[in-house]
Amino acid sequence: MEFTIVAVTVRSITIELDNSEIYQSQAVHDYYIDGRMRLSSDRNVVSIIGLLPDREYELTVACGADTGKKSFRTKKESVLLNVKKFGALGDGKSIDTDQIQAVISSCPADGTVYFPKGTYLMAPVFLKSHVNLWIDNEATLLGIPDRKEYPILPGMVLGTDEKTEYNFGTWEGNPLDSFASLLTAINAEDIDIFGEGVIDGNAPAGDWWVNQWEKRGAWRPNTIFLSGCKNVLLQGLRIQNSPSWTIHPYYSENLKFFNLDIQNPPDSPNTDGFNPESCQDVTLLGTRISVGDDCIAIKSGKYYMGVFHCRRTKGIVIRNCKLERGHGSVTIGSEVACGVENVRVSKCIFEGTDRGVRLKTRRGRGEQSYINDLEFENITMDRVHMPMTINMFYFCDPDGHSDYVQSQDYHPVDEMTPRVGHIALRNITVTGADASLICAYGLPEMPIESIEVTNLHATFLPPTQRTPQVPIMMDNFPQMSGQSFYLRNILKARLEDVTVEGSSDTSPEAIGVKELITNQVTYN
Known part of the structure; x- marks a missing residue:
């Protein structure tokens, strides 16, 4: 059995089968961690979530009598911070933006911000270098429908020297004012975002798809925007109902996107699934995309x-x-x-x-x-x-x-x-x-x-x-x-x-x- 371990985080792993089949295998494969079966799948790329940090594991992949084994070690983690301990309610009614931003901002390097079961109604939050996000099974990050709650990223700002330009917002290839995305990272690095939960832009609940080519305050946001970032991984998540482009890496490098499920309605305007722009060294594996553009x-x-x-x-x-x-x-x-x-x-x-x-x-x-x-x-x-x-x-x-x-x-x-x-x-x-x-x-x-x-x-x-x-x-x-x-x-x-x-x-x-x-x- 030939396979490659393509990513290891503090609490997860992604495996790719080395075969000639396209997207999925004809046979189901079983995945064992330290002898305990954790997953059965016919997909060529799978992720296992919920491991412990800084621990040596043995992975076994089996298909009938054909087996293969490899050892791996999860990354070190400084702390695991539950957003509910910081006051987030996750009831789908209360707005949890400030509490979530407080966890991210105060989390030390190599820490993980953890979202347990719940629906977290939120406006955009800004990610931080060396801080991971774990969105667990039955956890949903749900965008607030009201655009007034979304910060605006200016398209281009002139530096104090009146020569240097700083680009924040972007819209269809031009440096234009745009709303911040539900998850926004600017000039950040070493971030793993993983889990079996959902990131939901919640566009149908707002007016994002109404008169979509009209600029109202700023241009429509993405669901995930990575600008000037390095060494970012997204793994295992479902991302849906984006106001415009769903995942937009921008002037970033060394990015990995594994086992994602990106879903937008067929009539949703301008809702591309994955748009790397002016990026280098980007890998997308094992992902299913069904969108309106x-x-x-x-x-x-x-x-x-x-x-x-x-x-x-x-x-x-x-x-x-x-x-x-x-x-x-x-x-x-x-x-x-x-x-x-x-x-x-x-x-x-x-x-x-x-x-x-x-x-x-x-x-x-x-x-x-x-x-x-x-x-x-x-x-x-x-x-x-x-x-x-x-x-x-x-x-x-x-x-x-x-x-x-x-x-x-x-x-x-x-x-x-x-x-x-x-x-x-x-x-x-x-x-x-x-x-x-x-x-x-x-x-x-x-x-x-x-x-x-x-x-x-x-x-x-x-x-x-x-x-x-x-x-x-x-x-x-x-x-x-x-x-x-x-x-x-x-x-x-x-x-x-x-x-x-x-x-x-x-x-x-x-x-x-x-x-x-x-x-x-x-x-x-």
């Missing part, structure tokens, strides 16, 4: 941040996740002014999303906006309408429908021109495709550099079940139904070991593709 959206800001505070997003690992119901399963962009590179997505299920792999950019993102070195491997897509789209004419922002953004004619390359580099898809199985399989449209003046598709096996819905749709959000682009490959303005495209069943065409459509290599491409 993109499940995962990897970003790096708009033009102002790209010029004055540029930090590229890189080193993103997404593995053994299930991404359901959303506009995109894994999206890059469209706010990518600082660029995105080195993204690895593997062993994931994309199910019921509008698009699977989705890249969005446009003229105006700037010359630092280089999306490159993206690899998607061992992915199954079921009932994903458009499994892959690359759109360099994305019509976002006030000028999104202008001739500058939407013109399909050649424009001179300048400091506002974005780039898309190399993207690879390997070992992909698609069932129930609808409008198109791969639709990629580069700029005429800056073609997509390289698309590699290897070992792709795709089946379309029957014609009577398909709905003609526009695959990419740009002006004057036609609806498609059952189209296999639409490739335009690309330097090099390689299609190898590709099988397409049930499409409305019998060959790729390539326009302005300098080099198209096809090897064992079969249409049935």
Whole structure:
């Protein structure tokens, strides 16, 4: 039995099976701690909560006669502070914000703030370096619906020297005033947030989703916002009903998100599940996401941040996740002014999303906006309408429908021109495709550099079940139904070991593709 211990906190552990199966195993595995069975699961990534700190344990993983053992030691803990000892009631009616903030603020380094069973009605609280949160089973952190109770984070504050800028709030890639999030961490490090409880943004109880594009006091909050943070772990929790983006790491590094369940209603606006922005070394494992917008959206800001505070997003690992119901399963962009590179997505299920792999950019993102070195491997897509789209004419922002953004004619390359580099898809199985399989449209003046598709096996819905749709959000682009490959303005495209069943065409459509290599491409 091969497995890896991927995280150990003061009171929990996360284990990942080393197998070839995607997201979950065909067989149930049993997990023993010191000979006592603690968990049975068919998931490839599991977490065990409720251990003791600073203690040596033996972990045994068994599946029938196949077993494996490893020893590990939990982290040291200075103190365990129960929020109810500080006056929090957890009755779902009393507001517990001040009591919870008091526990966090007074907790010594390497201490843990503990939430026992209860519903803790609260406004945003601010986390502290070297202080952990344990949200136990049947404990819920519930956001206050009234936006008047939410502090405002100014978008950009000028330093006393009148030169240095300090960024606090952010909204869709720009440094704009926004409300603080239910859990907010700014310039904090070494924080583990774990448990089997719930973090509930409680957006349906307020007016967060009413006139959602209207700024009222400030822009809508996330549920969890990590700004300028290092070494943060979230593990085991359910996070739901977010006012906008659910988990938003921002200008942060060395972050781990394991075994989360992120849920927002299908009609909830702008409620992306997971949005790392200008972050480095981020790992998402064993997580299920079902939301009202993109499940995962990897970003790096708009033009102002790209010029004055540029930090590229890189080193993103997404593995053994299930991404359901959303506009995109894994999206890059469209706010990518600082660029995105080195993204690895593997062993994931994309199910019921509008698009699977989705890249969005446009003229105006700037010359630092280089999306490159993206690899998607061992992915199954079921009932994903458009499994892959690359759109360099994305019509976002006030000028999104202008001739500058939407013109399909050649424009001179300048400091506002974005780039898309190399993207690879390997070992992909698609069932129930609808409008198109791969639709990629580069700029005429800056073609997509390289698309590699290897070992792709795709089946379309029957014609009577398909709905003609526009695959990419740009002006004057036609609806498609059952189209296999639409490739335009690309330097090099390689299609190898590709099988397409049930499409409305019998060959790729390539326009302005300098080099198209096809090897064992079969249409049935």
